[in-house]
Amino acid sequence: MTxxxxxxxxxxxxxNLLILLITGTTIVTLTQCTSPQSxxxxxxxxxxYSNGExxxxxxxxxxxGDIMEMxxxxxxxxxxxxxxxxxxxxxxxxxxxxxxxxxxxxxxxxNAALEPHAELHxxxxxxxxxxxxxxxxxVQSAVRNHGGGTLxxxxxxxxxxxxxxxxxxxxxxxxxxxxxxxxAMAEEFASAASTVFGSGWAWLVLDDEGKLHIRATANxxxxxxxxxxxxxxxxxxxxxxxxxxxxxxxDYLGAFLGLxxxxxxxxxxxxxxxx
Ligand SMILES: [Fe+2]
Numbered sequence: 001m002t003x004x005x006x007x008x009x010x011x012x013x014x015x016n017l018l019i020l021l022i023t024g025t026t027i028v029t030l031t032q033c034t035s036p037q038s039x040x041x042x043x044x045x046x047x048x049y050s051n052g053e054x055x056x057x058x059x060x061x062x063x064x065g066d067i068m069e070m071x072x073x074x075x076x077x078x079x080x081x082x083x084x085x086x087x088x089x090x091x092x093x094x095x096x097x098x099x100x101x102x103x104x105x106x107x108x109x110x111n112a113a114l115e116p117h118a119e120l121h122x123x124x125x126x127x128x129x130x131x132x133x134x135x136x137x138x139v140q141s142a143v144r145n146h147g148g149g150t151l152x153x154x155x156x157x158x159x160x161x162x163x164x165x166x167x168x169x170x171x172x173x174x175x176x177x178x179x180x181x182x183x184a185m186a187e188e189f190a191s192a193a194s195t196v197f198g199s200g201w202a203w204l205v206l207d208d209e210g211k212l213h214i215r216a217t218a219n220x221x222x223x224x225x226x227x228x229x230x231x232x233x234x235x236x237x238x239x240x241x242x243x244x245x246x247x248x249x250x251d252y253l254g255a256f257l258g259l260x261x262x263x264x265x266x267x268x269x270x271x272x273x274x275x
Contacts (some may be wrong), residue, residue, distance in 0.1 A: 055198065064271035067154045068126040072114050074107045074150055076100075079235045085162040089255035091244045098156070102239055106149030107218070113142030124152050130224040148220030152201055152233060159232045159268075161261035178212040186213070186257060189234075192216040193253050194234050204232040204265065206272050229272040232265045 061080040080243050084092040112121050118175060120128070129151050130250045132143040167175065172182060172242055179185035183205070192214050193202035203227040212231075215223050223230045234240075235257050241252035 017205050027042045046256075061158055062154060064158075064268040065275075067151065067158070068275075070125040070150075070154075071123065072121040073111050074125070076107050077154070079157055081162050086160060086259060089259055090160075090241075094239075094241065094243045097243075098235075098240060099153075103149070103153040106146045106153065109142060110146035110150050113139050113146065124223060128223045130227075132225065135146060144225075145220050149223045151222055151224075152230075152235065155230055155268075156235050157232050159261060159264050160256070160259040161264070163261070164259055165261050165263040167262040168266055171262060171269070174212060174269075185212075188214045188262055190250075190253050190257065193234050193236050194250055199237040201233050201235055202231045205226075206269060210273065231268040231272065232260065 010181050060078065062077060076099075079095065083095040084097070086095065117136065120135065120139070120143075123131075125147065128143050128147040132147060135143060167182065175182050175185050179188065189202055189204060193216065196216050196218070197200065198218070200216060200221070203215045203217065203223050205213050205215050205223045207228055213228065215226075215228060217223060234253065236249060236253075241249065245252040
């Protein structure tokens, strides 16, 4: 499918992004691109996207199910785009270190912790995250921290794209229903992310009654342990942004909001609703 490259919004500051959101300018800009159908996003690894302006490249996004159903031994999947594809919002060095060192580190430590616990090897990544507190005491902390780190980063990579898309009418209706407006949802999300003390994440989550919420979690905790399904999330650990943004977390959040592939978020919603 062909999408219009709309990288310009990612260079705005967070304050400007909020102004754009409030005025609706961002919505207009995003709507100019061709949103892929959510069914395309459910095709799993191997989904192919084309960039309307840059050289065509293939990107392999993991589906929501691919991520949630992973089992031991866990492996680091390639990024679904080139490490420099999200420049200038996220710089290449940060992407390489974040993916190749930090995400790989969580996976290695999760595997090491689970290795002597054969009874846990059949559990999916989602089950590990949802149920770490009922596991043997000696493995709880490792599964909580490194299982969360493994899952959270896969969601983070997947909801960003060099070719962001706008929410579909169906998704926009759900956002309007649960937040009042897209602007209100974005502001609540940004507020949650900007006020995480120390390291953590902010999420758009789905509850078991089909309602959307914004949540923040500390460290590598995941909403699954609270019975909520993460559909979209942003990493606000300093390792996610410090090289480029230093202490300017708000600028990083503004850039992140400009990278979201809302068609992928909707695909996550669809998969979560059907599971
Ligand atoms: Fe991270």
